[in-house]
Amino acid sequence: IVFCVISRYHGGAFVVFSKALNPNMTVLALEGSFASVLGGAPAAAVVFSGEVNRRTAADSRVRDLEALVAAACGAERAGLIAELDELRSSVRAQKLGEVAAEFDRVHDIRRAVEVGSVDAVIRAAELRPRIIEAIESRLHPTDERRAEAAQGEQRGSLREAPAPESTRL
Numbered sequence: 001i002v003f004c005v006i007s008r009y010h011g012g013a014f015v016v017f018s019k020a021l022n023p024n025m026t027v028l029a030l031e032g033s034f035a036s037v038l039g040g041a042p043a044a045a046v047v048f049s050g051e052v053n054r055r056t057a058a059d060s061r062v063r064d065l066e067a068l069v070a071a072a073c074g075a076e077r078a079g080l081i082a083e084l085d086e087l088r089s090s091v092r093a094q095k096l097g098e099v100a101a102e103f104d105r106v107h108d109i110r111r112a113v114e115v116g117s118v119d120a121v122i123r124a125a126e127l128r129p130r131i132i133e134a135i136e137s138r139l140h141p142t143d144e145r146r147a148e149a150a151q152g153e154q155r156g157s158l159r160e161a162p163a164p165e166s167t168r169l
Contacts (some may be wrong), residue, residue: 002134004127005029005109005118010039019116026134027118030127035112040100048099055095062091 003017003025014035019025029035044052056062065087069080112118122130 001025002131003027005033005035007033009035028130029109029118029121030124031121033109034104035109035118036107040104043103044096044099052095052099056092059091062088
């Protein structure tokens with residue numbers, strides 16, 4: 001399998017097309033793509049929701065409007081509360097985007113190479129030749145790859161050998 005990441009590679013795809021599960025797979029990724037178990041936006045919304053909420057509450061626009069609400073009464077207070085709800089929602093969306101961007105900067109495609117999830121990050125112009133190279137290297141394996149394949153077959157045949165009569169139920 002030659003798997004090419006052209007944009008984002010997250011969640012189930014990241015797990016299913018894992019080099020740990022598919023060691024004979026080649027994973028190439030275009031520059032600027034992303035790869036991680038969880039993408040930045042879902043990470044910000046779920047894993048880091050407390051951080052997003054903390055940043056929202058600490059935002060000066062929210063704090064200033066909260067102070068006005070605390071000092072107001074009656075109809076003015078009701079109007080300010082509605083305005084505060086809208087502002088919190090808007091600021092939260094902004095903070096969610098900030099946390100998502102921070103996550104994506106940390107979990108960029110180069111990190112995926114470092115941890116072994118991706119073989120190489122390539123330029124778009126290299127995509128076709130690198131796919132061909134990956135396929136041809138499997139069609140015409142080197143002596144080292146032949147030895148690895150032979151060891152794998154040997155281990156597989158040992159596992160498939162029937163158990164001795166004395167251990168059968």
